[in-house]
Amino acid sequence: xxxxxxLSLRKLxxxxxxxxxxxxVWALIIWFGGxxxxxxxxxxxxxxxxxxxxxxxxxxxxVPLILAAAAVAVPAWTGMWNIGGEGQLxxxxxxxxxxxxxxxxxxxxxxxVVALLVSAxxxxxxxxxxxxxxxxxxxxxxxxTLMGNYIAAQLIAYFxxxxxxxxxxxxxxxxxxxxxxxxxxxxxxSQFSATFLIAIGIVLVLFVFRKKFIxxxxxxxxxxxxxxxxxSGVKVKKIKLLSMxxxxxxxxxxxGLLVLGMTQRVMQSFSPxxxxxxxxxxxxxxxxxxxxxxxAFLFSxxxxxxxxxxxxxxxxxxxSGVLQAVMVLFVAAFxxxxxxxxxx
Amino acid sequence: xxxxxxxxxxxxxxxxxxPILLASLGGALTYHAGIINVAMEGLMLISAFFSVVFSYxxxxxxxxxxAGMMASILISLLYSVFVSFLKANNFAIGFAINILVSSLxxxxxxxxxxxxxxxxxxxxxxxxxxxxxxxNYFLDNYILNFSILxxxxxxIAFVLAFIVYKTSFGLRLxxxxxxxxALTTAGVKVGFVQLCSSVLCGVLCGLAGAQLSLYNVRMFSxxxxxGRGFVALAAILISGGKPKRILIISLLFGVFDALSxxxxxxxxxxxxxxxxxxxxxxxxxLLFHLKTRKRLKNA
Numbered sequence: 085x086x087x088x089x090x091l092s093l094r095k096l097x098x099x100x101x102x103x104x105x106x107x108x109v110w111a112l113i114i115w116f117g118g119x120x121x122x123x124x125x126x127x128x129x130x131x132x133x134x135x136x137x138x139x140x141x142x143x144x145x146x147v148p149l150i151l152a153a154a155a156v157a158v159p160a161w162t163g164m165w166n167i168g169g170e171g172q173l174x175x176x177x178x179x180x181x182x183x184x185x186x187x188x189x190x191x192x193x194x195x196x197v198v199a200l201l202v203s204a205x206x207x208x209x210x211x212x213x214x215x216x217x218x219x220x221x222x223x224x225x226x227x228x229t230l231m232g233n234y235i236a237a238q239l240i241a242y243f244x245x246x247x248x249x250x251x252x253x254x255x256x257x258x259x260x261x262x263x264x265x266x267x268x269x270x271x272x273x274s275q276f277s278a279t280f281l282i283a284i285g286i287v288l289v290l291f292v293f294r295k296k297f298i299x300x301x302x303x304x305x306x307x308x309x310x311x312x313x314x315x316s317g318v319k320v321k322k323i324k325l326l327s328m329x330x331x332x333x334x335x336x337x338x339x340g341l342l343v344l345g346m347t348q349r350v351m352q353s354f355s356p357x358x359x360x361x362x363x364x365x366x367x368x369x370x371x372x373x374x375x376x377x378x379x380a381f382l383f384s385x386x387x388x389x390x391x392x393x394x395x396x397x398x399x400x401x402x403x404s405g406v407l408q409a410v411m412v413l414f415v416a417a418f419x420x421x422x423x424x425x426x427x428x
Numbered sequence: 429x430x431x432x433x434x435x436x437x438x439x440x441x442x443x444x445x446x447p448i449l450l451a452s453l454g455g456a457l458t459y460h461a462g463i464i465n466v467a468m469e470g471l472m473l474i475s476a477f478f479s480v481v482f483s484y485x486x487x488x489x490x491x492x493x494x495a496g497m498m499a500s501i502l503i504s505l506l507y508s509v510f511v512s513f514l515k516a517n518n519f520a521i522g523f524a525i526n527i528l529v530s531s532l533x534x535x536x537x538x539x540x541x542x543x544x545x546x547x548x549x550x551x552x553x554x555x556x557x558x559x560x561x562x563x564n565y566f567l568d569n570y571i572l573n574f575s576i577l578x579x580x581x582x583x584i585a586f587v588l589a590f591i592v593y594k595t596s597f598g599l600r601l602x603x604x605x606x607x608x609x610a611l612t613t614a615g616v617k618v619g620f621v622q623l624c625s626s627v628l629c630g631v632l633c634g635l636a637g638a639q640l641s642l643y644n645v646r647m648f649s650x651x652x653x654x655g656r657g658f659v660a661l662a663a664i665l666i667s668g669g670k671p672k673r674i675l676i677i678s679l680l681f682g683v684f685d686a687l688s689x690x691x692x693x694x695x696x697x698x699x700x701x702x703x704x705x706x707x708x709x710x711x712x713x714l715l716f717h718l719k720t721r722k723r724l725k726n727a
Binding site: 116117118165167217221222223224226227228230231232233234235238239241242245246360361363364367398400402403404405406408409410412413416417419420 | 516524665
């Protein structure tokens with residue numbers, strides 16, 4: 085343990101080598117897309133951090149990414165795999181929209197809180213059945229949560245096509261939420277809103293929960309050695325179930341915040357794969373809430389920057405997905421050498 | 429129900445079952461070697477893409493299949509290196525690879541064909557069928573005239589059943605999964621056996637992807653595998669990796685796919701038809717687990 089903490093020259097060298105490797109493969113991919121790497125990188129940086137509107141937009145895009153990553157991380161603490169973030173997020177978004185266009189509680193703050201709670205509950209419900217199947221029947225949660233994504237996508241497609249479709253719209257989408265539900269933008273000309281602060285706040289709470297609370301510790305030991313946890317009196321099944329429910333709630337909340345803070349309705353192709361990007365972020369962050377914020381920022385830079393790259397060159401914006409996944413593979417490869425094989 | 433409808437359903441079921449069968453046979457090999465393969469989705473997708481590209485460029489489906497297989501083997505080797513030699517978590521790497529392939533295929537499609545979300549062209553040569561018209565309705569519709577990969581896949585199922593349970597390679601494969609220390613003691617490298625199983629898995633998932641994009645449909649579209657890699661994983665978990673059982677379960681999943689396609693033209697909302705294969709894979713998995721739990725309780 086002591087040896088692992090001391091910063092050896094070898095580790096420093098390997099970490100630098102890792103960064104160089106990632107950057108050079110990124111450069112290669114940009115070059116393959118038809119742009120000189122140097123220009124490509126500068127388009128990405130300019131498009132995401134160039135002026136304060138772009139910076140705000142980059143920060144704003146972090147909101148669903150942070151929460152979708154946390155939705156994978158919390159179950160991962162107890163050794164559960166939540167691949168269903170995408171579906172949970174969709175249901176959460178729908179829950180928030182459903183409350184938002186149909187009910188009014190009078191006060192804006194009450195409305196927003198209720199809508200967000202409903203979105204969390206919807207996401208939680210969608211994580212509950214795979215968790216229960218896993219705990220009661222040992223059904224593989226990777227398969228069930230993943231199937232859940234496809235089922236949820238079709239369910240939402242049905243909802244916005246038939247029973248909850250906006251009658252005045254030619255497209256399949258829900259009506260707009262009432263204006264009292266909208267989380268206001270903080271700066272003119274930007275969609276940046278308090279949703280960012282909410283997301284950061286939640287991650288900080290998770291960090292404190294993990295490090296400072298007894299239950300957080302119970303999550304940890306359940307994940308690292310569930311037999312030991314069971315013997316020490318931890319209710320392993322309850323902890324695992326709880327971690328999945330929290331994960332589902334976080335993903336649902338991501339959907340709710342997207343609706344209240346940005347789209348104000350649920351439409352076709354609502355999520356461009358937030359759930360899976362969240363999974364990648366969580367893998368890179370080794371399930372740590374604080375690192376999630378940093379990686380989410382980097383991914384958001386890549387995503388907003390890639391749109392700019394597409395505008396000014398022949399490189400399609402889908403490049404961001406390739407860059408992200410390549411980074412995950414490189415980090416996984418180097419992790420063995422930098423951190424060691426302890427927790428493989 | 430009239431005869432025509434049953435025949436159409438049967439033929440569609442077989443057509444849809446073939447990729448699931450091929451992929452789950454491939455995944456079963458790594459399953460026996462001790463790796464739960466979650467990268468099958470990506471393997472099928474990359475093969476579906478390169479099959480279409482090379483079939484389009486050369487006008488020959490065989491080159492398409494070979495290119496798809498090569499790509500799939502390459503990705504499978506990558507997966508295996510991470511899992512067997514770098515000891516990375518197989519789920520983490522599997523999903524990273526799936527997402528990589530999903531965005532890479534889209535990225536390449538945009539660069540190469542300026543396509544939006546799909547690429548199709550009459551120049552894509554499809555996989556040949558076993559064309560034989562005997563005049564007998566049953567023979568013509570139920571036995572003959574399927575994709576050659578369908579026949580190949582059934583043959584492979586029986587060959588694998590033999591290899592896994594009757595040959596020394598099969599023995600090593602199973603020991604590798606069940607008791608890797610014994611294999612090490614016997615002087616066989618665990619990583620090497622896993623690598624071999626991964627190459628074979630790459631071959632089979634490659635065939636599966638080619639069947640999807642060169643026979644079932646003749647195009648490549650974004651994420652066209654649609655979770656079939658995980659349906660295949662469900663088939664492996666249910667069958668315990670036994671090739672003959674996989675044959676039956678894949679056929680069952682093929683039937684659900686066929687029903688889903690058929691129901692889309694009926695009165696019910698198409699979304700529920702599209703949902704059907706996924707719901708049914710969960711249901712089948714659930715029934716299987718309920719049954720095993722009962723058996724455990726009785727024992």
